[in-house]
Amino acid sequence: MIDLDNKVALITGSSDGIGAATALLFSSLGAKVAIVGRDQSKLDKVAAECESKSPHHYKPVVIKADFVRDEDVIRTFEETISVYKTLDILVNSASLSSGADFADPNYLDEYDRVMQVNARSIVRLTELSVPFLTKSKGNIVNVSAINSLTANPSHWVYGMSKAALDMFTKSMAGKLAPNIRVNSVNPGAVHTQPIEPSMLEKYIAMKPLKRIAEPMNIANLIAFLTSDASRNMTGSIAVSDSGFLVADPYKMLTAK
Numbered sequence: 001m002i003d004l005d006n007k008v009a010l011i012t013g014s015s016d017g018i019g020a021a022t023a024l025l026f027s028s029l030g031a032k033v034a035i036v037g038r039d040q041s042k043l044d045k046v047a048a049e050c051e052s053k054s055p056h057h058y059k060p061v062v063i064k065a066d067f068v069r070d071e072d073v074i075r076t077f078e079e080t081i082s083v084y085k086t087l088d089i090l091v092n093s094a095s096l097s098s099g100a101d102f103a104d105p106n107y108l109d110e111y112d113r114v115m116q117v118n119a120r121s122i123v124r125l126t127e128l129s130v131p132f133l134t135k136s137k138g139n140i141v142n143v144s145a146i147n148s149l150t151a152n153p154s155h156w157v158y159g160m161s162k163a164a165l166d167m168f169t170k171s172m173a174g175k176l177a178p179n180i181r182v183n184s185v186n187p188g189a190v191h192t193q194p195i196e197p198s199m200l201e202k203y204i205a206m207k208p209l210k211r212i213a214e215p216m217n218i219a220n221l222i223a224f225l226t227s228d229a230s231r232n233m234t235g236s237i238a239v240s241d242s243g244f245l246v247a248d249p250y251k252m253l254t255a256k
Helices: 017-028 040-053 070-084 107-136 153-176 197-206 215-226 249-253
Strands: 008-011 032-037 061-064 089-092 139-143 181-187 237-240
Touching: 008 017, 008 070, 008 107, 017 032, 017 040, 017 089, 017 215, 032 040, 032 070, 040 061, 061 070, 070 107, 089 107, 089 215, 107 139, 107 153, 139 153, 139 215, 153 181, 153 237, 181 215, 215 237
Parallel strands: 008 032, 008 089, 032 061, 089 139, 139 181, 181 237
Antiparallel strands: none
16 A cells, blocks of 8 residues: 655646646645646646645645756755755656757757756755755656657667656665665656647557556555555666557567
């Protein structure tokens, strides 16, 4: 059973998608959450839903921030601690994708932005959180992607950032044990945005389980990893991709 009652969780990238689903699930399980994102209107909507789902009617701490800026990363942590005074769970879900190419004269600027959000901001938040998580015997879950495990030439910057994140997860799992557990969730395609029906059919056909994950599927995995139900797990790279990485490549070529 997953018990997060009265746990304090900082969940980044939670204005929509996986982060929002995680905030809603944690709230429904009785956790106190701080939600973070760039879109105030989306954050307000998620906050209202979190409060309505909370058995204790807890109101989330709402933080508008852009992790491209170091000062926003630090402010996010400070605002969370100023309200809750403690921290049990850190979920690093904020992320930027990129199709940067050498042909783009500004590709290095895009590279820097992606690495800042997908790697550096997580390192900084982890550093700030360690004293509090050590005290609470807490958990960190980093939201990575299967792009860290298989090459995607058109999204090489994104894949590179997620591969770096996976190694950080493993390194911190060893460094911070036994007081803090650190694990990673690596989703495949997740139905976070509207997809053209024909493209959705192709995605589904390529996957052995013949489905695409919804954000709540990934949120359930995150909740498991932050609970005592997974108390023997640390340094794990938990893939949730509907079987994409083990798909028969010949069947994928003929998928319709």
